[in-house]
Amino acid sequence: MASFYRTIMMNSKDNVATALDNIPAGSVVTVTCQGKEYEIEIKEIIEFGHKFAVIPIKKGEDISKYGEVIGVASKDIAIGEHVHIHNVEGKRGRGDKINENRTAMGL
C-alpha cells in the first residue's frame, strides 16, 4: 500500500527522485514522471530534499537528474536506497584525480 509521502522526479530519463517529505525506512512511495510510474520501497530514511534510486544503478553508471548527468555511482545502488555523497562522485572540477600536486598555484 503506497504511503502519502511526496516525491518529485524531474525527467523520465532520470534514475533518481527527490523526497519532498522526510520519508521513513520501509515506506512505499509512488513516483510519477511524464507518464512513467514507479512503486518504490524506501530502504533507509530519506530526508526532505534528498534523493533515492528509482531503478538499480551499477557502480560506474551515470546518475541523472533534470535529464542531465549530475555525477557517477561510486558503488552499486539498489532501488529505494539513499543516493548522496557516500555513493556518488562528481565528475567535474576533480583536481584530486588529475593533479596530486597540492600547492596553491599548482607549481
Add this chain to the structure above:
Amino acid sequence: MKTEQLWGYRRSDGRVGVRNHVLILPTIVCATQAAKQVTELVHGTVSFIHQHGCAQVGVDYEQTFRTYVGMGTNPNVYGVIVMGLGCETHQGRSIAQEIAKSGKPVELVSIQDHGGTIGAIAEAARIATKMVQDASALVREPFDISELIVGTECGGSDACSGLSANPAVGYVSDMIVDKGGTVILAETTELIGAEHLLANRAVDDRVAKKVYQVIEAMEKRAIMMGVDIRTGNPSPGNRKGGLTTLEEKSLGAAAKAGTRPLQELIDYAQQPTKKGLVWMDTPGHDIEQLTGMVAGGAQVVLFTSGRGTPTGSPIAPVIKIATNTPMFEKMRENMDINAGTIIEGTESLESVGERVFHELLLTASGKLTKAEILKQYDFGIWRIGPTF
C-alpha cells in the same frame, strides 16, 4: 501589454538609480574604519569594511580598481566621498577621477593629508553633511523597466532551489528581458555541468565559445590545486540540504537564467553593453559575486536561498527568496518572499514569479528589503592574484 513602471532617480550619465545613497568609499583597508565612523556621524551615508587596495599588481590590481569605480558609479549612489590613506597602490585620487567622469559629485579625503584619522573623519563628515542634504532634495520620477539591470544569485542552496525559487526567478528573468531590461546571470563555478545548456542559447558562436572558456578556466583552478572542487562547493550546508555534486547544484542554479538568448559574457565588475540576459564571470562565493554584479551596475538583486542567508549590499537592495517554507518561517527577518509554496503544491511557479516581479517593482520604487533594514552591508572583491 501593460507598461509597468518604477520610481527612481535619473543620474547625469543617463542611468537610473533606485536608491539615493551617499557612499563613503574606502579604497584601502587602512581607511575602512574611518569611513565607518563617518557613516555613524552622518545620516544617509553608507560604507563597507574590506581588506583590499594595497600591494596588488597587474590584472588583480585592475579588477579591484574596476570594482571600486563600479561601486561609485552605480546609479543607486548620488555622490561619493573617496577615503584613502595616501601611500597605497590603489590611489584614491585615480579612483575619484574615474568616478567623476559619470558627472556625479565626488570628493577625496586622505588620512595622511587631512591630519590623521580624526581630521579625515571630520573633513569627510563635513562634506557628507552637504552631500546628503543635496541628495535628499531629489524627487523620484517614473521610469520604464528597461532601465533596470537586475542581478540574480543563489546562496545557501538546497535541493529545493532548482525546484522552486530558481525557476521562479527564471520566470521573472524572462519577464524583465521581454520588457527590454537586463538580467545578470553569474557564479561561473555554479554553472559547471550546465554550461552546454547556456552555450546552446548564446546569440552567436563567439559568445558560446566564451562560455566554454570561462568554465574551463574556473575548473582548471581546482585542477591546479589538486583538489576535488566538492571540498568547497557544494558546501557542507548544500550537502546537508540534499545536493550531492557541483553538477547537480549547477543545473538547479541555471534555472535562474530563464529561457531567453544569452547576449554576452562579461568580465567581473564590468558593465553590460547589451540588454537582455548577460553572464558575468564571477566565482560562486556569495559576497564576491554580489559585489561584482553591483559594481557592474545592477540596481536590484534577486537572491534565492534554501538554507537561509543574511546577505545584502551597502548600495543595492537584495530581495531574498526562500526555496522552502520551514526556512522562510525560521528566518522571517532575513527573507522577503517565500517560494516554498511551489514545493507544497499550493501555488504555481508562475504565480510566485508574478509576486517576485511585483516585489521587484516596489523595491525599485523605494520599499526597503530585510537586508537593508538590518544594515547588512556586505562587500568582497574576487581577487585574481596574490598580495605582494
